[in-house]
Amino acid sequence: MCASYGLDPRFTDVELLAEADADILEGLRSWAQTNDGETLRPTGRNLRNLNPLIVPADDGPAALETAWWGFLVGGQPSKFPSINTRSERLQEQPGKMRGRAIVPTTGWFEMRKPERVWHEFRVDEGALFGMAAVTQRGRTPDGEWVTCYSIVMAPAPDHLVEIHDRMPVLIPPAMSADWLTGAPSRELIDEALIASADVAGRVSAAPRADER
Structure with a gap:
């Protein structure tokens, strides 16, 4: 399960979109600076x-917005687990991929058991990269309609599995447009898993120096 991740405003290499939009990158950096390094956690x-x-x-390949992590049902956070979605479920039910997004991050966090030591997973050193997500609209308890998202998870590769057996599906720049706008299908999630496996080889994990 991915239940927290980070967005460091000092990100360097960009592994996010095929055509990195300057406004999107500036918006992400500004948001991260305002967030002051706090860990991103599910909304609830x-x-x-x-x-x-x-x-x-509507008028280009991608846009930046703020969204609720986890699904809302009937104006309340769902009673079923919804911050993560298994890739296997999407392979069996590709219709659940009607809405999709990319979650920008510089690293996600998992606890290694039984030591209970938190680890940070990164692509290269300080790169900004994207995690696959599925989305749907939801109404908040205050009555506002927002985009809700769930991070897509897949089995971890051999070099990471001893720390955690699952990891987010990573969307490389070459696949960003297809993931955002392609028709929902078994083929699309299969292609995303293949592309993610290529990026996963560059992922490293290390104990977190701090926990905020």
């Missing part, structure tokens, strides 16, 4: 944080 009954999300745009 007590946390009302909205996190930056890359979504399809």
